[in-house]
Amino acid sequence: MDDEGWSLSPDTRKPLPELIEDKLRQLIESGRFTAGKRLPTEPELAQRLGVARSSLRTALQRLQIQGVVEVMRGRGWYVRSTDTAERDEGFVLGNRVREADLIEVRIALEATAASLAASRADEGEIDEIAKRAKDHQTASNDDKEELLRTDEEFHAAVIRASHNELLEQLYRTLVPKLRVLRRNSYGTAELHNRSASEHNQVAWFLKRHDDGGARVSMITHLLGLYNDLANQTGMPADERAALGTYVSDSEEDEPRWHSR
Structure with missing residues:
Protein backbone atom coordinates (compact mmCIF):
# COMPACT_ATOMS: atom_id res chain seq x y z
CA MET A 1 0.00 0.00 0.00
CA ASP A 88 -24.96 8.54 6.35
CA GLU A 89 -27.08 10.67 8.67
CA GLY A 90 -28.45 12.68 5.74
CA PHE A 91 -30.30 9.65 4.35
CA VAL A 92 -33.98 9.72 5.29
CA LEU A 93 -33.35 11.91 8.32
CA GLY A 94 -33.34 15.67 7.90
CA ASN A 95 -31.12 17.96 9.90
CA ARG A 96 -34.06 19.36 11.86
CA VAL A 97 -35.37 16.13 13.34
CA ARG A 98 -36.37 16.70 16.96
CA GLU A 99 -34.41 14.63 19.45
CA ALA A 100 -37.64 13.44 21.08
CA ASP A 101 -38.95 12.27 17.70
CA LEU A 102 -35.68 10.46 17.09
CA ILE A 103 -35.91 8.57 20.38
CA GLU A 104 -39.57 7.68 19.81
CA VAL A 105 -38.69 6.11 16.45
CA ARG A 106 -35.75 4.35 18.07
CA ILE A 107 -38.07 2.91 20.73
CA ALA A 108 -40.40 1.57 18.04
CA LEU A 109 -37.57 -0.08 16.08
CA GLU A 110 -35.67 -1.52 19.01
CA ALA A 111 -38.75 -2.80 20.80
CA THR A 112 -39.70 -4.74 17.67
CA ALA A 113 -36.11 -5.93 17.24
CA ALA A 114 -35.95 -7.21 20.83
CA SER A 115 -39.22 -9.09 20.40
CA LEU A 116 -38.08 -10.67 17.13
CA ALA A 117 -34.67 -11.51 18.60
CA ALA A 118 -36.32 -13.41 21.45
CA SER A 119 -38.01 -15.63 18.86
CA ARG A 120 -35.28 -15.86 16.22
CA ALA A 121 -31.84 -15.48 17.81
CA ASP A 122 -29.71 -18.59 18.20
CA GLU A 123 -27.74 -19.32 21.35
CA GLY A 124 -24.55 -17.85 19.91
CA GLU A 125 -26.28 -14.54 19.19
CA ILE A 126 -27.84 -14.45 22.65
CA ASP A 127 -24.45 -15.14 24.23
CA GLU A 128 -23.00 -12.29 22.14
CA ILE A 129 -25.70 -9.90 23.39
CA ALA A 130 -24.99 -10.91 27.00
CA LYS A 131 -21.26 -10.35 26.41
CA ARG A 132 -21.95 -6.88 24.99
CA ALA A 133 -24.07 -6.09 28.05
CA LYS A 134 -21.19 -7.16 30.29
CA ASP A 135 -18.70 -5.05 28.33
CA HIS A 136 -20.88 -1.98 28.86
CA GLN A 137 -21.31 -2.75 32.54
CA THR A 138 -17.54 -2.96 33.10
CA ALA A 139 -16.65 0.08 30.97
CA SER A 140 -15.08 2.96 32.87
CA ASN A 141 -17.53 5.68 33.80
CA ASP A 142 -14.81 8.23 33.05
CA ASP A 143 -14.35 7.09 29.43
CA LYS A 144 -17.29 8.39 27.41
CA GLU A 145 -15.97 6.94 24.16
CA GLU A 146 -15.80 3.47 25.69
CA LEU A 147 -19.28 3.86 27.15
CA LEU A 148 -20.56 4.95 23.75
CA ARG A 149 -18.84 2.09 21.92
CA THR A 150 -20.08 -0.62 24.27
CA ASP A 151 -23.61 0.82 24.31
CA GLU A 152 -23.75 0.95 20.50
CA GLU A 153 -22.44 -2.60 20.24
CA PHE A 154 -25.06 -3.96 22.64
CA HIS A 155 -27.96 -2.39 20.78
CA ALA A 156 -26.53 -3.31 17.37
CA ALA A 157 -26.24 -6.95 18.50
CA VAL A 158 -29.93 -6.97 19.42
CA ILE A 159 -30.83 -5.41 16.07
CA ARG A 160 -28.81 -8.04 14.15
CA ALA A 161 -30.40 -10.84 16.16
CA SER A 162 -33.84 -9.76 14.90
CA HIS A 163 -32.88 -11.22 11.49
CA ASN A 164 -34.78 -8.42 9.78
CA GLU A 165 -32.58 -6.72 7.17
CA LEU A 166 -34.95 -3.79 6.57
CA LEU A 167 -35.24 -3.06 10.28
CA GLU A 168 -31.43 -3.15 10.51
CA GLN A 169 -31.10 -0.73 7.59
CA LEU A 170 -33.56 1.69 9.15
CA TYR A 171 -31.71 1.52 12.46
CA ARG A 172 -28.41 2.33 10.76
CA THR A 173 -29.82 5.65 9.58
CA LEU A 174 -30.40 6.62 13.21
CA VAL A 175 -26.92 5.76 14.50
CA PRO A 176 -25.05 8.94 13.46
CA LYS A 177 -27.71 11.26 14.92
CA LEU A 178 -28.00 9.15 18.06
CA ARG A 179 -24.25 9.28 18.69
CA VAL A 180 -24.09 12.84 20.06
CA LEU A 181 -27.24 12.30 22.12
CA ARG A 182 -25.89 9.05 23.54
CA ARG A 183 -22.50 10.54 24.41
CA ASN A 184 -24.11 13.49 26.17
CA SER A 185 -26.32 11.16 28.21
CA TYR A 186 -23.30 9.76 30.08
CA GLY A 187 -22.00 11.65 33.05
CA THR A 188 -22.70 9.96 36.35
CA ALA A 189 -22.10 6.51 37.79
CA GLU A 190 -25.82 6.31 38.58
CA LEU A 191 -26.81 6.69 34.93
CA HIS A 192 -24.18 4.19 33.84
CA ASN A 193 -25.34 1.65 36.42
CA ARG A 194 -28.96 2.12 35.36
CA SER A 195 -28.09 1.61 31.72
CA ALA A 196 -26.01 -1.49 32.47
CA SER A 197 -28.73 -3.00 34.68
CA GLU A 198 -31.35 -2.47 31.98
CA HIS A 199 -29.10 -4.04 29.33
CA ASN A 200 -28.85 -7.08 31.59
CA GLN A 201 -32.64 -7.22 31.90
CA VAL A 202 -33.05 -7.25 28.13
CA ALA A 203 -30.47 -10.04 27.88
CA TRP A 204 -32.30 -11.94 30.68
CA PHE A 205 -35.52 -12.06 28.68
CA LEU A 206 -33.76 -12.89 25.42
CA LYS A 207 -32.05 -15.86 27.05
CA ARG A 208 -35.50 -17.16 28.03
CA HIS A 209 -36.93 -16.43 24.58
CA ASP A 210 -39.60 -14.26 26.18
CA ASP A 211 -40.61 -11.94 23.35
CA GLY A 212 -43.04 -9.88 25.44
CA GLY A 213 -40.57 -9.40 28.26
CA ALA A 214 -37.75 -8.51 25.86
CA ARG A 215 -39.93 -5.96 24.10
CA VAL A 216 -41.13 -4.22 27.25
CA SER A 217 -37.72 -4.24 28.94
CA MET A 218 -36.20 -2.60 25.87
CA ILE A 219 -38.95 0.03 25.85
CA THR A 220 -38.40 0.65 29.55
CA HIS A 221 -34.66 1.06 29.00
CA LEU A 222 -35.07 3.57 26.18
CA LEU A 223 -37.77 5.49 28.01
CA GLY A 224 -35.15 6.35 30.63
CA LEU A 225 -33.16 8.22 27.99
CA TYR A 226 -36.37 9.70 26.62
CA ASN A 227 -37.46 11.04 30.01
CA ASP A 228 -33.98 12.37 30.79
CA LEU A 229 -34.15 14.35 27.55
CA ALA A 230 -37.70 15.50 28.26
CA ASN A 231 -36.64 16.80 31.67
CA GLN A 232 -33.67 18.65 30.18
CA THR A 233 -35.74 20.30 27.45
CA GLY A 234 -38.83 21.02 29.55
CA MET A 235 -41.16 18.87 27.45
CA PRO A 236 -44.75 19.16 28.79
CA ALA A 237 -45.85 16.10 30.73
CA ASP A 238 -48.86 15.48 28.48
CA GLU A 239 -46.56 15.11 25.45
CA ARG A 240 -44.36 12.42 26.97
CA ALA A 241 -44.66 8.69 26.45
CA ALA A 242 -45.18 6.67 29.64
CA LEU A 243 -44.95 3.04 30.65
CA GLY A 244 -44.48 0.99 33.79
CA THR A 245 -40.99 -0.40 34.16
CA TYR A 246 -39.32 -3.62 35.11
CA VAL A 247 -36.95 -3.38 38.08
CA SER A 248 -34.77 -6.01 39.64
CA ASP A 249 -32.81 -6.19 42.88
CA SER A 250 -30.06 -8.15 41.15
CA GLU A 251 -29.25 -9.67 37.79
CA GLU A 252 -30.46 -13.08 38.98
CA ASP A 253 -33.87 -11.97 40.28
CA GLU A 254 -36.93 -12.20 38.07
CA PRO A 255 -37.92 -8.64 37.10
CA ARG A 256 -41.22 -7.32 38.38
CA TRP A 257 -43.51 -4.49 37.41
CA HIS A 258 -43.03 -1.10 38.99
CA SER A 259 -44.85 2.13 38.17
CA ARG A 260 -42.96 5.36 37.64
Whole structure:
Protein backbone atom coordinates (compact mmCIF):
# COMPACT_ATOMS: atom_id res chain seq x y z
CA MET A 1 0.00 0.00 0.00
CA ASP A 2 1.15 3.50 -0.69
CA ASP A 3 0.82 6.26 1.88
CA GLU A 4 -1.24 8.58 -0.31
CA GLY A 5 -4.62 9.56 1.06
CA TRP A 6 -4.23 8.16 4.58
CA SER A 7 -3.95 11.44 6.50
CA LEU A 8 -6.76 12.10 8.95
CA SER A 9 -8.82 15.27 8.92
CA PRO A 10 -7.41 17.99 11.20
CA ASP A 11 -10.92 18.58 12.63
CA THR A 12 -10.26 18.73 16.38
CA ARG A 13 -13.96 18.93 17.22
CA LYS A 14 -14.43 15.22 16.61
CA PRO A 15 -13.08 12.40 18.79
CA LEU A 16 -10.28 10.40 17.16
CA PRO A 17 -12.39 7.26 16.46
CA GLU A 18 -14.83 9.39 14.44
CA LEU A 19 -11.98 10.88 12.39
CA ILE A 20 -10.74 7.36 11.67
CA GLU A 21 -14.27 6.27 10.78
CA ASP A 22 -14.56 9.19 8.34
CA LYS A 23 -11.23 8.32 6.71
CA LEU A 24 -12.06 4.63 6.30
CA ARG A 25 -15.44 5.54 4.85
CA GLN A 26 -13.69 7.91 2.42
CA LEU A 27 -11.23 5.20 1.36
CA ILE A 28 -14.09 2.79 0.70
CA GLU A 29 -16.12 5.37 -1.21
CA SER A 30 -13.07 6.21 -3.36
CA GLY A 31 -12.86 2.63 -4.59
CA ARG A 32 -9.59 1.79 -2.84
CA PHE A 33 -11.44 -1.02 -1.08
CA THR A 34 -14.33 -2.69 -2.92
CA ALA A 35 -17.25 -4.74 -1.62
CA GLY A 36 -16.11 -8.18 -0.53
CA LYS A 37 -12.47 -7.15 -0.31
CA ARG A 38 -10.47 -7.83 2.82
CA LEU A 39 -9.11 -4.76 4.58
CA PRO A 40 -5.49 -4.63 5.74
CA THR A 41 -4.87 -6.09 9.18
CA GLU A 42 -5.52 -3.92 12.21
CA PRO A 43 -1.77 -3.38 12.85
CA GLU A 44 -1.31 -2.34 9.21
CA LEU A 45 -4.26 0.05 9.28
CA ALA A 46 -3.16 1.55 12.59
CA GLN A 47 0.34 2.13 11.20
CA ARG A 48 -0.94 3.73 7.99
CA LEU A 49 -3.28 6.04 9.89
CA GLY A 50 -0.81 6.74 12.70
CA VAL A 51 -3.27 5.80 15.45
CA ALA A 52 -3.57 3.34 18.32
CA ARG A 53 -5.28 0.01 17.58
CA SER A 54 -7.90 0.68 20.26
CA SER A 55 -9.10 3.82 18.44
CA LEU A 56 -8.98 2.01 15.10
CA ARG A 57 -11.03 -0.90 16.44
CA THR A 58 -13.66 1.49 17.76
CA ALA A 59 -13.93 3.07 14.30
CA LEU A 60 -14.21 -0.32 12.61
CA GLN A 61 -16.88 -1.42 15.04
CA ARG A 62 -18.88 1.73 14.30
CA LEU A 63 -18.68 1.02 10.59
CA GLN A 64 -19.75 -2.54 11.35
CA ILE A 65 -22.84 -1.24 13.15
CA GLN A 66 -23.69 0.77 10.05
CA GLY A 67 -23.26 -2.22 7.77
CA VAL A 68 -20.25 -0.83 5.91
CA VAL A 69 -17.75 -3.50 7.06
CA GLU A 70 -18.01 -6.90 8.71
CA VAL A 71 -15.60 -9.06 10.66
CA MET A 72 -15.02 -12.71 9.85
CA ARG A 73 -13.52 -14.50 12.81
CA GLY A 74 -10.01 -15.68 12.12
CA ARG A 75 -9.94 -13.91 8.74
CA GLY A 76 -10.19 -10.20 9.48
CA TRP A 77 -12.27 -7.22 8.37
CA TYR A 78 -14.04 -7.12 5.02
CA VAL A 79 -15.96 -4.43 3.16
CA ARG A 80 -19.62 -5.33 3.29
CA SER A 81 -20.97 -2.46 1.20
CA THR A 82 -19.46 0.47 -0.70
CA ASP A 83 -22.85 2.20 -0.82
CA THR A 84 -22.01 4.23 2.27
CA ALA A 85 -24.00 7.33 1.28
CA GLU A 86 -27.28 5.65 2.21
CA ARG A 87 -25.90 4.94 5.66
CA ASP A 88 -24.96 8.54 6.35
CA GLU A 89 -27.08 10.67 8.67
CA GLY A 90 -28.45 12.68 5.74
CA PHE A 91 -30.30 9.65 4.35
CA VAL A 92 -33.98 9.72 5.29
CA LEU A 93 -33.35 11.91 8.32
CA GLY A 94 -33.34 15.67 7.90
CA ASN A 95 -31.12 17.96 9.90
CA ARG A 96 -34.06 19.36 11.86
CA VAL A 97 -35.37 16.13 13.34
CA ARG A 98 -36.37 16.70 16.96
CA GLU A 99 -34.41 14.63 19.45
CA ALA A 100 -37.64 13.44 21.08
CA ASP A 101 -38.95 12.27 17.70
CA LEU A 102 -35.68 10.46 17.09
CA ILE A 103 -35.91 8.57 20.38
CA GLU A 104 -39.57 7.68 19.81
CA VAL A 105 -38.69 6.11 16.45
CA ARG A 106 -35.75 4.35 18.07
CA ILE A 107 -38.07 2.91 20.73
CA ALA A 108 -40.40 1.57 18.04
CA LEU A 109 -37.57 -0.08 16.08
CA GLU A 110 -35.67 -1.52 19.01
CA ALA A 111 -38.75 -2.80 20.80
CA THR A 112 -39.70 -4.74 17.67
CA ALA A 113 -36.11 -5.93 17.24
CA ALA A 114 -35.95 -7.21 20.83
CA SER A 115 -39.22 -9.09 20.40
CA LEU A 116 -38.08 -10.67 17.13
CA ALA A 117 -34.67 -11.51 18.60
CA ALA A 118 -36.32 -13.41 21.45
CA SER A 119 -38.01 -15.63 18.86
CA ARG A 120 -35.28 -15.86 16.22
CA ALA A 121 -31.84 -15.48 17.81
CA ASP A 122 -29.71 -18.59 18.20
CA GLU A 123 -27.74 -19.32 21.35
CA GLY A 124 -24.55 -17.85 19.91
CA GLU A 125 -26.28 -14.54 19.19
CA ILE A 126 -27.84 -14.45 22.65
CA ASP A 127 -24.45 -15.14 24.23
CA GLU A 128 -23.00 -12.29 22.14
CA ILE A 129 -25.70 -9.90 23.39
CA ALA A 130 -24.99 -10.91 27.00
CA LYS A 131 -21.26 -10.35 26.41
CA ARG A 132 -21.95 -6.88 24.99
CA ALA A 133 -24.07 -6.09 28.05
CA LYS A 134 -21.19 -7.16 30.29
CA ASP A 135 -18.70 -5.05 28.33
CA HIS A 136 -20.88 -1.98 28.86
CA GLN A 137 -21.31 -2.75 32.54
CA THR A 138 -17.54 -2.96 33.10
CA ALA A 139 -16.65 0.08 30.97
CA SER A 140 -15.08 2.96 32.87
CA ASN A 141 -17.53 5.68 33.80
CA ASP A 142 -14.81 8.23 33.05
CA ASP A 143 -14.35 7.09 29.43
CA LYS A 144 -17.29 8.39 27.41
CA GLU A 145 -15.97 6.94 24.16
CA GLU A 146 -15.80 3.47 25.69
CA LEU A 147 -19.28 3.86 27.15
CA LEU A 148 -20.56 4.95 23.75
CA ARG A 149 -18.84 2.09 21.92
CA THR A 150 -20.08 -0.62 24.27
CA ASP A 151 -23.61 0.82 24.31
CA GLU A 152 -23.75 0.95 20.50
CA GLU A 153 -22.44 -2.60 20.24
CA PHE A 154 -25.06 -3.96 22.64
CA HIS A 155 -27.96 -2.39 20.78
CA ALA A 156 -26.53 -3.31 17.37
CA ALA A 157 -26.24 -6.95 18.50
CA VAL A 158 -29.93 -6.97 19.42
CA ILE A 159 -30.83 -5.41 16.07
CA ARG A 160 -28.81 -8.04 14.15
CA ALA A 161 -30.40 -10.84 16.16
CA SER A 162 -33.84 -9.76 14.90
CA HIS A 163 -32.88 -11.22 11.49
CA ASN A 164 -34.78 -8.42 9.78
CA GLU A 165 -32.58 -6.72 7.17
CA LEU A 166 -34.95 -3.79 6.57
CA LEU A 167 -35.24 -3.06 10.28
CA GLU A 168 -31.43 -3.15 10.51
CA GLN A 169 -31.10 -0.73 7.59
CA LEU A 170 -33.56 1.69 9.15
CA TYR A 171 -31.71 1.52 12.46
CA ARG A 172 -28.41 2.33 10.76
CA THR A 173 -29.82 5.65 9.58
CA LEU A 174 -30.40 6.62 13.21
CA VAL A 175 -26.92 5.76 14.50
CA PRO A 176 -25.05 8.94 13.46
CA LYS A 177 -27.71 11.26 14.92
CA LEU A 178 -28.00 9.15 18.06
CA ARG A 179 -24.25 9.28 18.69
CA VAL A 180 -24.09 12.84 20.06
CA LEU A 181 -27.24 12.30 22.12
CA ARG A 182 -25.89 9.05 23.54
CA ARG A 183 -22.50 10.54 24.41
CA ASN A 184 -24.11 13.49 26.17
CA SER A 185 -26.32 11.16 28.21
CA TYR A 186 -23.30 9.76 30.08
CA GLY A 187 -22.00 11.65 33.05
CA THR A 188 -22.70 9.96 36.35
CA ALA A 189 -22.10 6.51 37.79
CA GLU A 190 -25.82 6.31 38.58
CA LEU A 191 -26.81 6.69 34.93
CA HIS A 192 -24.18 4.19 33.84
CA ASN A 193 -25.34 1.65 36.42
CA ARG A 194 -28.96 2.12 35.36
CA SER A 195 -28.09 1.61 31.72
CA ALA A 196 -26.01 -1.49 32.47
CA SER A 197 -28.73 -3.00 34.68
CA GLU A 198 -31.35 -2.47 31.98
CA HIS A 199 -29.10 -4.04 29.33
CA ASN A 200 -28.85 -7.08 31.59
CA GLN A 201 -32.64 -7.22 31.90
CA VAL A 202 -33.05 -7.25 28.13
CA ALA A 203 -30.47 -10.04 27.88
CA TRP A 204 -32.30 -11.94 30.68
CA PHE A 205 -35.52 -12.06 28.68
CA LEU A 206 -33.76 -12.89 25.42
CA LYS A 207 -32.05 -15.86 27.05
CA ARG A 208 -35.50 -17.16 28.03
CA HIS A 209 -36.93 -16.43 24.58
CA ASP A 210 -39.60 -14.26 26.18
CA ASP A 211 -40.61 -11.94 23.35
CA GLY A 212 -43.04 -9.88 25.44
CA GLY A 213 -40.57 -9.40 28.26
CA ALA A 214 -37.75 -8.51 25.86
CA ARG A 215 -39.93 -5.96 24.10
CA VAL A 216 -41.13 -4.22 27.25
CA SER A 217 -37.72 -4.24 28.94
CA MET A 218 -36.20 -2.60 25.87
CA ILE A 219 -38.95 0.03 25.85
CA THR A 220 -38.40 0.65 29.55
CA HIS A 221 -34.66 1.06 29.00
CA LEU A 222 -35.07 3.57 26.18
CA LEU A 223 -37.77 5.49 28.01
CA GLY A 224 -35.15 6.35 30.63
CA LEU A 225 -33.16 8.22 27.99
CA TYR A 226 -36.37 9.70 26.62
CA ASN A 227 -37.46 11.04 30.01
CA ASP A 228 -33.98 12.37 30.79
CA LEU A 229 -34.15 14.35 27.55
CA ALA A 230 -37.70 15.50 28.26
CA ASN A 231 -36.64 16.80 31.67
CA GLN A 232 -33.67 18.65 30.18
CA THR A 233 -35.74 20.30 27.45
CA GLY A 234 -38.83 21.02 29.55
CA MET A 235 -41.16 18.87 27.45
CA PRO A 236 -44.75 19.16 28.79
CA ALA A 237 -45.85 16.10 30.73
CA ASP A 238 -48.86 15.48 28.48
CA GLU A 239 -46.56 15.11 25.45
CA ARG A 240 -44.36 12.42 26.97
CA ALA A 241 -44.66 8.69 26.45
CA ALA A 242 -45.18 6.67 29.64
CA LEU A 243 -44.95 3.04 30.65
CA GLY A 244 -44.48 0.99 33.79
CA THR A 245 -40.99 -0.40 34.16
CA TYR A 246 -39.32 -3.62 35.11
CA VAL A 247 -36.95 -3.38 38.08
CA SER A 248 -34.77 -6.01 39.64
CA ASP A 249 -32.81 -6.19 42.88
CA SER A 250 -30.06 -8.15 41.15
CA GLU A 251 -29.25 -9.67 37.79
CA GLU A 252 -30.46 -13.08 38.98
CA ASP A 253 -33.87 -11.97 40.28
CA GLU A 254 -36.93 -12.20 38.07
CA PRO A 255 -37.92 -8.64 37.10
CA ARG A 256 -41.22 -7.32 38.38
CA TRP A 257 -43.51 -4.49 37.41
CA HIS A 258 -43.03 -1.10 38.99
CA SER A 259 -44.85 2.13 38.17
CA ARG A 260 -42.96 5.36 37.64
